[in-house]
Amino acid sequence: MTLYGVGLGPGDAGLVTVRARKILESANVVYTPGRLSRGVAAEYVDGEQLDDLEFPMTRDEEQLRRAWKQAASEVAPAARNGTAAFVTLGDPNVYSTFGHLRRTLDRFHPDVELEIIPGVSAVTAFATALDVEIPAGAELTLREAPDGEAPVGPNRLVLFKVTDVPATDEKLQEAGYAVTYGRRLFMKEYESTITDDADELTERDYYTIAYAEKPEAIEGPASLFE
Ligand SMILES: C[S@@+](CC[C@H](N)C(=O)[O-])C[C@H]1O[C@@H](n2cnc3c(N)ncnc32)[C@H](O)[C@@H]1O
Structure with missing residues (x-):
């Protein structure tokens, strides 16, 4: 049953x-x-x-x-x-x-x-693939950005469904974000792409994620040894 x-x-x-x-x-x-x-x-x-x-x-x-x-x-x-x-x-x-x-x-x-x-979600797997650290205490917002959309506002954004990378990228750059894209991460049968150059991802592919952060609003994680 x-x-x-x-x-x-x-x-x-x-x-x-x-x-x-x-x-x-x-x-x-x-x-x-x-x-x-x-x-x-x-x-x-x-x-x-x-x-x-x-x-x-x-x-x-x-x-x-x-x-x-x-x-x-x-x-x-x-x-x-x-x-x-x-x-x-x-x-x-x-x-x-x-x-x-x-x-x-x-x-x-x-x-x-x-x-x-439960399974390992792209929401967390992206951080390792993109070599990003989300430090303890940081804000992280998850949104969708299909068809060139770009929800902006929060300091750190994970965006699913980034199907029109160049259009989304233009809006994110304008809003002051530094952005990295990940396509087909951890998909062994396919080529993965990790890049901050939107021109490399002009083809539409549903399995594309973006990580966007506002550099001026982000403090690095405190070191335990300084
Ligand atoms: C409808 S959501 C499903 C999320 C899934 N349930 C999870 O927990 O990862 C689909 C979106 O997740 C992202 N995604 C899922 N797997 C991915 C992967 N291996 N590489 C890149 N993006 C991925 C893409 O942005 C895709 O458009």
């Missing part, structure tokens, strides 16, 4: 947690919502146990509702009859479509219980 919502981390199978791996290895069926998550899960799950769920690339709410209802009606019987898992990149509870599945199951299949296995 339990569906496991499993966070896979940012894309490298070596960053899947021990607990997530145990669930994946013991599951009768593992549902994957896309090619990237399927590639990571496939490191620990036999091909016959993997099942792809298709979701339309649309913002049309009615179409999305139908797709999630359909997904829930596939997943619910599998969770009743055995061990079923639904995977997401990063953490299932952080800016994730997993929330849609959870709400749909609650509404139409309330007998299915959910257990979430």
Whole structure:
């Protein structure tokens, strides 16, 4: 009666947690919502146990509702009859479509219980990839910046969904931020790019994150030895 919502981390199978791996290895069926998550899960799950769920690339709410209802009606019987898992990149509870599945199951299949296995989120993994330290006590704001948007204000910003890097960059520079971009971080099968030059990232790629900080507002971490 339990569906496991499993966070896979940012894309490298070596960053899947021990607990997530145990669930994946013991599951009768593992549902994957896309090619990237399927590639990571496939490191620990036999091909016959993997099942792809298709979701339309649309913002049309009615179409999305139908797709999630359909997904829930596939997943619910599998969770009743055995061990079923639904995977997401990063953490299932952080800016994730997993929330849609959870709400749909609650509404139409309330007998299915959910257990979430947290994953390494891009929100924290970016710091290591970009070699950035967020010191204790610092403010850090997480926002989305799709289609050239650039939410500004806070001293330190992590931006998801930076699909139009040059347009977002122009606005961030104007607002006085120093910005570093990370594309496809920790995704072993793909080339990762880490750069502060927006011109290197003119192609649209959903898996792009930005870290922006206002240099004049940031004090470095205090040294213990000075
Ligand atoms: C809908 S959010 C999902 C976040 C995910 N649940 C997590 O906890 O990391 C998707 C956004 O996360 C960022 N992202 C996730 N994984 C990434 C990666 N490996 N490299 C760069 N950005 C990533 C991108 O900005 C992408 O648009």
